[in-house]
Amino acid sequence: MQDILFVIGGRAVTVLEASVAAGFMLLGLILMVAWSALRQIRYRSDEESAAAERIHELEQHLSTLLRSQGEMSGRMQTMAEIFGSRQSDMMRAVNERLDSMGHKLGLSMANTTKQTHEGLQQLHERLAVIDRAQRTITDLSGQVVELQSILSNKQTRGAFGQGRMEAIIQDQLPSSAYTFQATLSTGSRPDCLVHMPNGAPSLAIDAKFPLEGFNLLRKALNEDHLKQAQAQFRRDLSKHIQDIHEKYLVPGETQDTAFLFVPSESIFAELNESFEDLIQKAHRSRIVIVSPSLLMLSIQVIQAVLRDAKMREQAHLIQAEVAHLTDDVGRLNDRVTKLQTHFGQANRDIEQILISTDKITRRSRKIEELDLGDLPSANLEAGQRLPASS
Template sequence: MNEILFELSGRPITVLETAVGGGLFLLALIVWLIMKTMREIRLRAEADTAATERIHELESHLSQLLKSQGEMTGRMQTMAEVFGSRQSDMMRAVNERLDGMGHKLGLSMADTSKRTQDGLRHLHERLAVIDRAQATITDLSGQVGQLQAILSNKQTRGAFGQGRMEAIIQDQLAPSGYSFQSTLSNNSRPDCLIHMPNGAPPLAIDAKFPLEAFNLIRNAETDEQLKYAQAQFRRDFTKHIQDISEKYLLPGETQDTAFLFVPSESIFAELNERFEDLIQKSHRARVVIVSPSLLMLSIQVIHSVLRDAKMREQAHLIQAEVGHLIADVGRLNDRVGKLQSHFAQANKDIDQILISSEKIGKRSRKIEDLELGEASSGADPQGDDAPQLAMAPDR
């Protein structure tokens, strides 16, 4: 045992020392292995404890997720039921609204059609009145021809003076178309004023023909008496024409022409044949000499003018009614266009509602069919392993 095996730094190492050293080294190695094994066992125990806690934590988190999924499923079912009831209520309200709008549109179209027919009927009635007026004008033109035949006759047509003039005017005009013995602004009083249409000044008529001087001409037996009677008639007639021009021709108040009524056709004819110079003087003084037939014709012409003015007023009324009818038709077209646009917008809104309800149904089915995956064992303990649901935005 004391045999020297080798020398270390000049010191001999024996077998015993070598055996003791090897035993100590082996003991130290065994102790180190035991300690290492115990450390590994302790580390494994600590790791098993952390894993157990992590498992408990994951189990708790998983139970919470399952509970949340159950609550979410119940809520989504409730939302699906609510959306289904809301969609049915909305469809019912839309259908009722469309039915009401269709009924109102039908009533409006029927009312408009009735008004249009009434307007057309009134228009036809007015046109019938115009046709009758045209027939009356044609009859008046025939009467004018008859009056021309009457003018060729030189026989007397009635009494003399103002009574004859008043009878002719009263027979031809309405009471509102004339006035007798009216006073003008210069205090003169013409025998008659004929009221003209459209606010024009009235026409003055004088019936004071100098019959005395004209009777002297008829009763003259000698040439001297005839010359004296003619000279006297010219003076009286010229003075009377001048008085009519000065008293009855008032600018802005009466017409610029006045009538001098001659009570006999024979006197009127003889006046035109034998006293042409007096006719010229009266024309220059803007005084028209008329016989009973000419006065009748003139009054008939004035009556036709008054009737034509009334017809023009009626024509303006007809044109105004036609304009109103055209405006009503234009408003009807605009309202039908607006109603059509409202129907188009309502159809578009209904399509959008159906699209939204379809998307809600799809998403409800996706949520009902959703499956949660198991958590990964290598996940970060501090991280949130809850699955995220990506919801697409609704348009």
């Protein structure tokens, strides 16, 4: 009922006020129609005098209705004023509540904006971390693809194994203790020759492990493919072991044992777990299959042997120097003995000198004790001498 229906002259007219005005207008229209009817009735003929009394009563009723209309109009005016004041109070309360809600909503929006900004900042930071991780993964994927391409080519795979083997040996041994790609008297060229001490034959190391058959093992899709891959791997490795035995085991020039370097610990573990027959065949052919960790351990043992041999060589030099030092000490002892003899003779001479000085001192004291005033001059002229002492 308090809804605004329309605005006239800057005043808002509500539904209630419009309803009251419509009621008044309808009542006024009814009164006008009744009043017109009464006027027509007055001008009727005298035959209608019987109805005059009724008309008079009707006029009284109409007057009563007019008074009621005036009272109702006053009451409606009062009600409109009351409703207007209440409406203004209600509008003021609504505005205050709207202002309070707007302030709270503004604070809430500010907090929400701040939290959203912080969340977006954290999200950007996490996205940056994810982006860096993704770039790292992309780089690693590229490196894995590059490594796969290296391992898929026989020449590049051999260079990869050669590089790992060379890095291990270069880190452990001096440059004079090994030679890469050395040529033997038979014309064969092992990947590395480790020179042993004391003129012992060198140790040959091969870094060309056949991976074609092993890659087929990993790519096998069923049991038949697996069996074929195992047979191919056995043939390749057996031939490679035989080639190392024939080419690199040269009597008097190399050791009677050679190393076959496997550039992967996982391949070495799979080889020992699933291909025990190949390991035994390698042992019978005096070929030791080594992984990077075993090669490092073996090189450390060789390094200890080289250090011991070098210490033995230095021990001979030390013994020679000690012998020379002993001769020098003997000569020094002779010279000190001679010097001691000279010192003894000098001590005896000093003792004789001290005896003579003591005698001279005693004689001078005796001379001081003599009384030369009572002696006759003749005795002096006779040249009497004092008794000589021994």
